[in-house]
Amino acid sequence: xxxxxxxxxxxxxxxxxxxxxxxxxxxxxxxxxxxxxxxxxxxxxxxxxxxxxxxxxxxxxxxxxxxxxxxxxxxxxxxxxxxxxxxxxxxxxxxxxxxxxxxxxxxxxxxxxxxxxxxxxxxxxxxxxxxxxxxxxxxxxxxxxxxxxxxxxxxxxxxxxxxxxxxxxxxxxxxxxxxxxxxxxxxxxxxxxxxxxxxxxxxxxxxxxxxxxxxxxxxxxxxxxxxxxxxxxxxxxxxxxxxxxxxxxxxxxxxxxxxxxxxxxxxxxxxxxxxxxxxxxxxxxxxxxxxxxxxxxxxxxxxxxxxxxxxxxxxxxxxxxxxxxxxxxxxxxxxxxxxxxxxxxxxxxxxxxxxxxxxxxxxxxxxxxxxxxxxxxxxxxxxxxxxxxxxxxxxxxxxxxxxxxxxxxxxxxxxxxxxxxxxxxxxxxxxxxxxxxxxxxxxxxxxxxxxxxxxxxxxxxxxxxxxxxxxxxxxxxxxxxxxxxxxxxx
Amino acid sequence: xxxxxxxxxxxxxxxxxxxxxxxxxxxxxxxxxxxxxxxxxxxxxxxxxxxxxxxxxxxxxxxxxxxxxxxxxxxxxxxxxxxxxxxxxxxxxxxxxxxxxxxxxxxxxxxxxxxxxxxxxxxxxxxxxxxxxxxxxxxxxxxxxxxxxxxxxxxxxxxxxxxxxxxxxxxx
Numbered sequence: 137x138x139x140x141x142x143x144x145x146x147x148x149x150x151x152x153x154x155x156x157x158x159x160x161x162x163x164x165x166x167x168x169x170x171x172x173x174x175x176x177x178x179x180x181x182x183x184x185x186x187x188x189x190x191x192x193x194x195x196x197x198x199x200x201x202x203x204x205x206x207x208x209x210x211x212x213x214x215x216x217x218x219x220x221x222x223x224x225x226x227x228x229x230x231x232x233x234x235x236x237x238x239x240x241x242x243x244x245x246x247x248x249x250x251x252x253x254x255x256x257x258x259x260x261x262x263x264x265x266x267x268x269x270x271x272x273x274x275x276x277x278x279x280x281x282x283x284x285x286x287x288x289x290x291x292x293x294x295x296x297x298x299x300x301x302x303x304x305x306x307x308x309x310x311x312x313x314x315x316x317x318x319x320x321x322x323x324x325x326x327x328x329x330x331x332x333x334x335x336x337x338x339x340x341x342x343x344x345x346x347x348x349x350x351x352x353x354x355x356x357x358x359x360x361x362x363x364x365x366x367x368x369x370x371x372x373x374x375x376x377x378x379x380x381x382x383x384x385x386x387x388x389x390x391x392x393x394x395x396x397x398x399x400x401x402x403x404x405x406x407x408x409x410x411x412x413x414x415x416x417x418x419x420x421x422x423x424x425x426x427x428x429x430x431x432x433x434x435x436x437x438x439x440x441x442x443x444x445x446x447x448x449x450x451x452x453x454x455x456x457x458x459x460x461x462x463x464x465x466x467x468x469x470x471x472x473x474x475x476x477x478x479x480x481x482x483x484x485x486x487x488x489x490x491x492x493x494x495x496x497x498x499x500x501x502x503x504x505x506x507x508x509x510x511x512x513x514x515x516x517x518x519x520x521x522x523x524x525x526x527x528x529x530x531x532x533x534x535x536x537x538x539x540x541x542x543x544x545x546x547x548x549x550x551x552x553x554x555x556x557x558x559x560x561x562x563x564x565x566x567x568x569x570x571x572x573x574x575x576x577x578x579x580x581x582x583x584x585x586x587x588x589x590x591x592x593x594x595x596x597x598x599x600x601x602x603x604x605x606x607x608x609x610x611x612x613x614x615x616x617x618x619x620x621x622x623x624x625x626x
Numbered sequence: 627x628x629x630x631x632x633x634x635x636x637x638x639x640x641x642x643x644x645x646x647x648x649x650x651x652x653x654x655x656x657x658x659x660x661x662x663x664x665x666x667x668x669x670x671x672x673x674x675x676x677x678x679x680x681x682x683x684x685x686x687x688x689x690x691x692x693x694x695x696x697x698x699x700x701x702x703x704x705x706x707x708x709x710x711x712x713x714x715x716x717x718x719x720x721x722x723x724x725x726x727x728x729x730x731x732x733x734x735x736x737x738x739x740x741x742x743x744x745x746x747x748x749x750x751x752x753x754x755x756x757x758x759x760x761x762x763x764x765x766x767x768x769x770x771x772x773x774x775x776x777x778x779x780x781x782x783x784x785x786x787x788x789x790x791x792x793x794x795x796x797x798x
Contacts, residue, residue: 186786253783259760260739264715264785368740368759404663433742433755433781436762439698446692450685458678465652466670470661487649491642498638501688503695507631507752510742510781574635575627576752578744578781581789585750585779 149217152227156210157534159235163203164527168606170196172599175565178584179592187266189582190251194275197254198241201383202282204522206234207530208337208389209289215396216293216334220300226292233285240278244271253580255379258355258371262362273359280352286382287345294338301327307335309413316410326408332416333392337385340424344385348378369436380427387489387521388419390529391460394482397536398464401479402471406463415455422452429500433509442502449500453493461486476545477554477612481532484559488524492517495570510580512588513573516566524562531609538616546612554612557605564598628751697754701731701767708733708765713741713758715785718778718793726773726797732766734758741791742781748774755781770797 170192176182177189213227244250248271252261256279261272301307302324311319312326319326327335351374358364399406428445431437464486473479495517499508508514539545546554568591573579577588584592627635706729712719714737724730734743734756741758745768756766770776773796780791 186789190783190786190788251786255783257740257782260784263738266786368761372740372759431757433757433764434759434762435698435756435764435766436759442696442698446689450689453685454678454681457681458674462670462674462677465649466666466674467663468656469652469670470655470658470666471663472660473656475656483649483653487645490645490649494641494645495638498634501692502697503692504634506695506697506754508634509755510744511752570635570638574631576631576746576750578779578789580783583789 146217148224149214152217152224152231153210153214155228155231156213157207157530159231160203160206160208160210160530161534163199163206163238165606165610167196167199167203168603170199172596172603175592175596175599177582178588179596180583180589181593181596186582187249187251190253190580191245191249191267193580194251194253195242195245198279199238200522201254201379201386202234202238202241204386204390204526204530205286205382207533208386208393208526209286211393211530211533212330212334212337212389213289213293215330215392216296216300219328219331220296222292222296226288230285230289230292233281233288237278237281237283237285240274240281242278244275244278248274250275255375256355257375258351258358258366258368261355262358269359273356276352276356276359280349280356283345283348283352286341287349290338290341290345293334294342297327297331297335297338301331307331308417309408309410312408313410313413326413329395329406329408329412330392332408332413333388333395336416336420336423337389337392339420340381341385343424344378344381347374348382351375351378369434372431372434373437376427376430377424380430381424383518383522384423384426386526387529388423390485390526390533391456391489393533393536394464394485394529397478397533398482399467400536401476401482402467402473404467404471406467412459412463415459418451419455422448422455426452426500429505432502432505446500446502449497453497456489456493461490474545475551476535476539477551477609478532478535478539480551480555481528481535484555485525485528485532488528489521489526492519492521492525495520507576508573510578511573512569512577512579514579516569516573519569520566524559524566528558534613535616538613541621542616542619543621544616544619546616550608550612554605554609557601557603557608559605561598561601561603561605565595565602566598568592568595568598628749631751697756697767699767701765702733702763704729704731704765704767706730711735711743711758712737713743713780714738716780716787716791718743718780718791720778720793720795722795724770724776724795724797726770729767729769732756732768733763734766735763736760739784740782741784742779744779744781746777746779747772748776750777752781757782773797 174192249267250271297307351371354366358366395406426448428441429449498504499513572588572591577584708731709721711732711734736758743758744755745753747753754768756764775794775796778793780788
């Protein structure tokens, strides 16, 4: 774990990474507490009313995705910077735009009271609003700043990938797939697996940002000039294209970190193969067009895209299931993997991703979606792959770094306590959503119809256990961070 | 929970359980005799080929079966009674009675923001839904085979009283 190849000598790059990751984790921690407060309201343990609930719901949705995005940005930027050096100043610029955007979004919710959900479906931010107009503006401008920072980062990352591997042809592994013998003879090294994650994140990220900026600017124009009308279906398509892609990219950013660190734990290599390259081409396409499944119940949509939505949703599952998660399991199978906090989180994250993906595929099947759309099944599956997938990949990456630099690992007792809290408590929390969703309880209700409150009560107990696990994890991370560094460290 | 929902939940939980057990078994092999990657990998790649085809077969069959249940068609031109539904913050304007065993079409729209038109049967289970969007009319075809009181809930977040937005009709 402490060999020289795993030690990262660039302090400036490390500063960039840790700024992104610590900011992301701080937001994540705050949003976990907000989420617990929401579930406690639905369980009728608290009674602060729908106004605050929907403001918190808006903050939780926007904040959680942004927190995971920030963590992924920091880690992936750091890894790619080792392939081809990037200007930290640009990364700091992107960071500045994003953090100012986050502050605007927080201000829109508190003290503004904005509560149109992160989906801000037109014309909800402007009709029947219980918050002042400036809060709507602050939210939209905040989101635009986050998008701008994201665009800057994606552009820099795309430039890095293209320069590092000889343009799009090299970065996509085109010759590796179609001219394998010639590629082998050329003696060129194929891009590492995490470079494919970086390429897909940058390209799909820029497309998502374009969609998000377009609808965001349209809404800002409407906010300034209410006479300017917007087509609600057009706005909804763009909102979900942006939101779905942005949220999904958190997984693909984080898996790039797993590609790098899990093999180190297993003392094996995660090879780039033609199959892996083709899998990422599939991800590039399917992630961008699967968003149609969010509009299955909009019968005014052209019918063809409803079929595209189901097919793309199914196909989007193949690269993870057949290549990345299968590859991760194969990497671990009969290896000398050392079980530490880092490896435990990364491996468990693969399980959460796969299980959450199955929940998503069930919901992406049109006839089933009729009875699950906008029920609690939806937060069930996306919390499975975000909370027990992406967040674990990020924690795994953090512990990989801390363990590497301290030369220490956590005790078995600490790992069990953390695992019991995060996986056990998280499992109870998630099961509550799945059961309630199958039982038709609607999502986004401050006060749920029966049996919602009863299920929310035991789910809240799971959430409390989860929070305890996260606190233990946090204390352990601080202990490792404060430990003296080993000799091989910079 | 009705049998349809229970089947979905049980099917999901069985899949999740199988994945959990399989991944734990794989993780436990790190305590067994280890093998070099060069030995494990070719076996794994052969297995992966089978895994790919198995998943492809499941996906194709699932897609084929699902086609029969797509709710789109052309209900706008369908014969049978059409009922206009207007959603608004925070209620529905809709007929109080719907005929049983009759193919009816709800012509659903909204007067303000996006709403959802979710129909819950007398046992409180969601049986059908469509979005209500301003400027558009969504046509939802339903045949009610059981008499009783049905509840309609908003299934698209629409503002502060979203959770209280419900109406009902009798099927008779």
